[in-house]
Amino acid sequence: MRFIAETSSDGISEQLFTLGEIPGVLWTRENAAGTRPLILMGYGGGQHKKAPGVVARAHRFVAEGDFAVLAVDVPGHGDRPKDEEYDRIATENQARVEAGEDLAPLIADFQALVARQTVPEWRAALDAVQELEHVGAGPVGYWGVSLGCGLGVPFVAAEPRVHAAVLGLAGALASAEAAARITVPVQFLVQWDDERVPRAQSLALFDAFASAEKTLHANPGKHGDIPAFELDSTLRFFIRHLGR
Amino acid sequence: MRFIAETSSDGISEQLFTLGEIPGVLWTRENAAGTRPLILMGYGGGQHKKAPGVVARAHRFVAEGDFAVLAVDVPGHGDRPKDEEYDRIATENQARVEAGEDLAPLIADFQALVARQTVPEWRAALDAVQELEHVGAGPVGYWGVSLGCGLGVPFVAAEPRVHAAVLGLAGALASAEAAARITVPVQFLVQWDDERVPRAQSLALFDAFASAEKTLHANPGKHGDIPAFELDSTLRFFIRHLGR
Numbered sequence: 407m408r409f410i411a412e413t414s415s416d417g418i419s420e421q422l423f424t425l426g427e428i429p430g431v432l433w434t435r436e437n438a439a440g441t442r443p444l445i446l447m448g449y450g451g452g453q454h455k456k457a458p459g460v461v462a463r464a465h466r467f468v469a470e471g472d473f474a475v476l477a478v479d480v481p482g483h484g485d486r487p488k489d490e491e492y493d494r495i496a497t498e499n500q501a502r503v504e505a506g507e508d509l510a511p512l513i514a515d516f517q518a519l520v521a522r523q524t525v526p527e528w529r530a531a532l533d534a535v536q537e538l539e540h541v542g543a544g545p546v547g548y549w550g551v552s553l554g555c556g557l558g559v560p561f562v563a564a565e566p567r568v569h570a571a572v573l574g575l576a577g578a579l580a581s582a583e584a585a586a587r588i589t590v591p592v593q594f595l596v597q598w599d600d601e602r603v604p605r606a607q608s609l610a611l612f613d614a615f616a617s618a619e620k621t622l623h624a625n626p627g628k629h630g631d632i633p634a635f636e637l638d639s640t641l642r643f644f645i646r647h648l649g650r
Numbered sequence: 651m652r653f654i655a656e657t658s659s660d661g662i663s664e665q666l667f668t669l670g671e672i673p674g675v676l677w678t679r680e681n682a683a684g685t686r687p688l689i690l691m692g693y694g695g696g697q698h699k700k701a702p703g704v705v706a707r708a709h710r711f712v713a714e715g716d717f718a719v720l721a722v723d724v725p726g727h728g729d730r731p732k733d734e735e736y737d738r739i740a741t742e743n744q745a746r747v748e749a750g751e752d753l754a755p756l757i758a759d760f761q762a763l764v765a766r767q768t769v770p771e772w773r774a775a776l777d778a779v780q781e782l783e784h785v786g787a788g789p790v791g792y793w794g795v796s797l798g799c800g801l802g803v804p805f806v807a808a809e810p811r812v813h814a815a816v817l818g819l820a821g822a823l824a825s826a827e828a829a830a831r832i833t834v835p836v837q838f839l840v841q842w843d844d845e846r847v848p849r850a851q852s853l854a855l856f857d858a859f860a861s862a863e864k865t866l867h868a869n870p871g872k873h874g875d876i877p878a879f880e881l882d883s884t885l886r887f888f889i890r891h892l893g894r
Contacts, residue, residue, distance in 0.1 A: 598857075598866075612868070613842075619877070622842075624856070624866040633863070635890065639883065646879065 407534040418468050425534050428527055429485040430478035431455050433464045434540055441542025443648035444474045444535065446528060446568075448550025448558045450575075454484030463549065463637060470641055471650050474541045478531050480524055480557065492520065510607070514580035517556035524557045525564050532567060545648045549640065551575040551595055552602075552629070563587040570647035572640050575600065575629060577607025578614055585614040592617045593643045595632055596624040603629070651778040662712050669778050672771055673729040674722035675699050677708045678784055685786025687892035688718045688779065690772060690812075692794025692802045694819075698728030707793065707881060714885055715894050718785045722775050724768055724801065736764065754851070758824035761800035768801050769808050776811060789892045793884065795819040795839055796846075796873070807831040814891035816884050819844065819873060821851025822858055829858035836861045837887045839876055840868040847873070 411422045414436050421432045434442070445467050449460050455477040464475040482489040499512040536543045548571040550558035555576035562571045563584040571588070574595025578585075592615050596608045612622045625633050644650075655666045658680050665676045678686070689711050693704050699721040708719040726733040743756040780787045792815040794802035799820035806815045807828040815832070818839030822829075836859050840852045856866045869877050888894075 596866075618870070620870060621877075621879075622840075622866070622868040624868070626862070626864060633865075635865075638886070642882070642886075 407537075416465070416469070418465055425478075425531055427486070428478050428531060429455065430476060430531055430535075432535055432538075432541070433468050433475040435468055435472055438472075438474070438540040440540065441544045442472060442474050442540075443544045443547065443644070443650060444476060444532070444541055445547040445549055445644060445648075446532065446561075447475060447477045448480075448548070448554025449477070449483075450552035450554060452483070455479050456484070463640075466637060466641060467644065471645050471648075473547070473644065473648070473650065474535070476531060476535050478528065480527075480553075481520060492516075495519070510577065510579050510604075513556075517553070517580050518560075521557050521560040525561050528561050529565055532565070536567075545569040547571065547644045547648050548573075549644075551632070556580050559588065560584040562590065570644060572643060574608075574623075575603060575632075576611060577603045578610035579607060581611055582614040585611055586616050589616050589618070591619040591643075591647050592621070593640065594620060594622045595636060596622060597629055597631060598624050598626045600629045651781075660709070660713070662709055669722075669775055671730070672722050672775060673699065674720060674775055674779075676779055676782075676785070677712050677719040679712055679716055682716075682718070682784040684784065685788045686716060686718050686784075687788045687791065687888070687894055688720060688776070688785055689791040689793055689888060689892075690776065690805075691719060691721045692724075692792070692798025692805075693721070693727075694796035694798060696727070699723050700728070707884075710881060710885060711888065715889050715892075717791070717888065717892070717894065718779070720775060720779050722772065724797075725764060736760075739763070754821065754823050754848075757800075761797070761824050762804075765801050765804040769805050772805050773809055776809070780811075789813040791815065791888045791892050792817075793888075795876070800824050803832065804828040806834065814888060816887060818852075818867075819847060819876075820855060821847045822854035823851060825855055826858040829855055830860050833860050833862070835863040835887075835891050836865070837884065838864060838866045839880060840866060841873055841875060842868050842870045844873045 407425050409423045413420050417436045419434050419436045423430050460477050467473045467475045479486045482492050503509050535541050546567040548558050548562050548568050552575040555573040558573055559581040562568045570591045572593045594612045651667055651669050653667045657664050661680045663678050663680045667674050704721050711717045711719045723730045726736050747753050779785050790811040792802055792806050792812050796819040799817040803825040806812045814835045816837045838856045
């Protein structure tokens with residue numbers, strides 16, 4: 407793990423790092439010392455580890471929950487090089503959609519392929535960050551919707567350090583099998599008029615989680631229109647389950 | 651409006667009153683003075699204005715939101731006499747169910763009949779309570795699930811003083827028409843394994859609200875199993891929309 411830059415604003419420290427080929431960012435309270443809960447944040451397709459929504463959530467999580475927050479670039483995103491294999495598959499998928507094939511199963515297969523790479527990468531990132539004195543080996547939360555849910559479900563299913571997860575904007579077709587192995591508390595976000603994920607697919611993914619505590623929050627609007635008050639609710643969910 | 655008794659515990663004042671034939675109870679912070687938001691609370695069939703769940707919610711709303719909270723007995727419940735007409739209909743409905751008829755439309759018709767009485771009663775109770783110096787004419791919230799939703803939807807649709815409502819555990823068959831006239835923010839509670847309300851009926855009622863801000867919270871479990879953390883969420887919903 408190699409630190410590249412450290413800046414600080416509004417009492418929040420931001421450390422850029424690389425871990426092998428993976429560029430990442432860690433946010434903590436300025437002058438933080440000692441173990442604290444850690445939230446790993448995924449993001450939607452085409453975004454990156456410092457996309458405005460990621461940064462805004464990270465700042466709230468640090469400022470109001472005193473969490474450490476970690477985001478890393480997934481293959482082909484942010485500061486990572488284009489991935490030729492993934493690009494080739496994406497191009498092929500586009501051609502198959504134009505030839506009349508259903509998009510959903512193609513996305514599901516593609517996310518499953520990428521997750522085989524990101525699950526070990528994210529576990530390695532947790533290992534490295536939890537070695538730091540100002541993070542330590544506390545409980546971990548995961549936040550990710552859309553692609554961040556597609557990659558997050560297999561991650562949360564595989565990683566026992568994750569004690570609570572906020573997921574959503576994704577359907578059962580891609581993720582039901584791994585979801586059935588998740589038993590930690592889940593808050594699941596559904597956009598009622600999602601133009602990308604059929605409502606029945608969303609409800610079926612919520613159904614699939616094996617968690618005794620799972621709560622579905624549905625709001626009107628399209629894929630990108632999660633209302634701001636859900637961030638308040640997310641914060642309280644993590645505070646309830648990760649402590650602080 | 652005639653006050654019958656006043657007690658006080660944990661800094662919360664409880665005033666029992668009658669308004670004509672309607673027995674009611676008003677909770678406020680002890681020594682409250684001046685206008686404050688008011689929450690009217692409905693309840694499930696067979697309960698009453700001082701059922702443990704009603705009292706527990708009222709205490710939280712007063713202690714943490716400094717709201718005034720009002721509950722009144724609905725016909726045939728609590729301190730009100732048995733209602734012969736309603737009892738006769740209930741007995742007839744029971745016979746029709748035993749003869750193989752579907753229960754849901756019978757409940758829908760019955761709730762619509764009772765609501766024609768409770769909507770004007772509740773409006774009169776608001777009128778009376780808002781005359782009091784320590785309540786005043788502030789914004790009003792409504793909380794009610796199950797029967798409290800069946801009677802609450804036509805009330806919220808009819809009463810412009812209501813600025814926000816928590817509803818749930820009820821279906822579209824009874825309430826969709828009135829729900830389509832509701833435009834204030836709604837938080838709608840669904841029990842995912844509700845043995846009394848089919849899931850599709852619940853989702854269809856959520857769909858029916860005309861509110862620009864409406865949010866569905868679904869949790870696993872049966873009709874009576876709403877998790878405790880939803881009360882925290884309800885409190886924040888009312889604080890957000892009624893002020894305080």
